[in-house]
C-alpha cells in the first residue's frame with residue numbers, strides 16, 4: 001500500500017502516513033477500551049457485548065487482537081482465536097480469524113488487507129490452518145480462503161413415536177451443574193475428526209454466552225436420575241436451528257426423545273422448519289431417514305459462510321470436510 005493515504009474525517013480529508021502506523025496488540029486497559037469502542041461502532045448489533053467487555057461483565061476466549069494504530073487511534077483490527085480440533089488420536093491447532101473491522105471513515109484504503117497479511121504471516125510461520133465465518137467472502141478469497149459448505153439441512157417438524165421411561169428437562173440457563181453434565185456428554189459422545197475441543201475456559205465462555213442469550217434452549221434427556229443425552233437449539237425468525245445434539249448413536253429412544261423436544265419447541269412458536277447443523281456422521285440423519293423425514297439442503301436463510309485456508313495456501317487436504325459447530329461461532 002502507498003505510505004500516504006487520505007483519511008476522511010466526516011467531510012474533511014486528512015492525509016495519513018502509513019509509514020508512521022504500527023500494528024500491535026493493545027495491552028493497557030485504556031487501549032483495550034478504545035478498541036472495544038471501535039468494535040462496538042463497527043458491529044452495532046454486538047454493541048451490548050462490547051460494552052460488557054468494557055465494564056468487565058463479559059470476557060473473550062483466547063482472543064488476541066492485532067490492531068493498526070496511528071498514534072493512539074485504532075484504524076482497524078483483526079483478532080486471532082486459537083482452537084484445538086480432534087484429529088485422529090491427536091489434536092490439530094487451528095487459528096480462527098475474528099473481529100475483522102475497519103471503521104467506516106477509514107475503509108477502502110487497504111487496512112484490513114494489511115492486517116490480514118500481518119496475521120497470516122504469523123499463522124503461516126506456525127504452519128497452521130485458519131478458519132473464519134463471514135458474510136463478505138470477497139474480502140478473504142484473495143488471501144487464499146475458500147468457502148466450505150457447512151451442510152446445514154432442513155426438515156419439517158414432525159414428532160416420532162417415543163418410548164416410555166425417558167423424561168426431558170428443558171433449560172434456558174446453565175448453572176455449573178448443568179454445564180458439567182453437558183461437558184461430560186460432549187466429550188464422551190460423537191468423537192468425529194474435526195470436533196472442537198472445549199477446555200475449561202471455553203466452557204466458561206460458552207455458559208456466559210448462553211446465559212446472556214434469550215434465543216438459546218437446551219434439553220436433557222433423563223432416565224432414572226442420569227442424563228443420557230442433550231441437545232441445543234436456537235430460536236430463529238421462521239425456524240429453529242438444532243446446533244448440538246449429543247445422544248448415544250445406538251439409542252433410538254434418546255435420539256427420538258430429543259428430536260421430539262425440538263418439534264415441541266418449534267410448535268410452541270408456530271415454526272414449521274427445523275434446520276440441523278450437525279456433522280455428517282451423526283446418528284440423527286439415519287433415524288430421520290428411517291422415519292421417512294427427508295432432510296433437504298437449507299433454503300430461505302442467510303447465514304455467514306465458513307472459509308478455510310491451509311498455511312502458505314497449500315491444498316485444503318482435510319479442511320473441506322470440516323464442520324464447525326454453529327453454536328461455537330467466534
Ligand SMILES: CC(C)(COP(=O)(O)OP(=O)(O)OC[C@H]1O[C@@H](n2cnc3c(N)ncnc32)[C@H](O)[C@@H]1OP(=O)(O)O)[C@@H](O)C(=O)NCCC(=O)NCCS
Nearest residue numbers: 042100101102107108109110111112113133134138139142
Ligand atoms: C470488511 C472490512 C473489514 C474491510 O475493511 P477495509 O479496510 O475497507 O478493507 P481493505 O481496503 O483492506 O480491502 C480488503 C479487500 O476486501 C475487499 N473489500 C473491502 N470491502 C469490501 C466490500 N464491502 N465488499 C466486497 N469486497 C470488499 C477489497 O476490495 C479488498 O480486496 P483485494 O485485497 O482483493 O483488493 C470493513 O468494510 C468492515 O469493517 N466492515 C464491517 C465489519 C465486517 O463486516 N467485518 C468483516 C466480518 S468477517
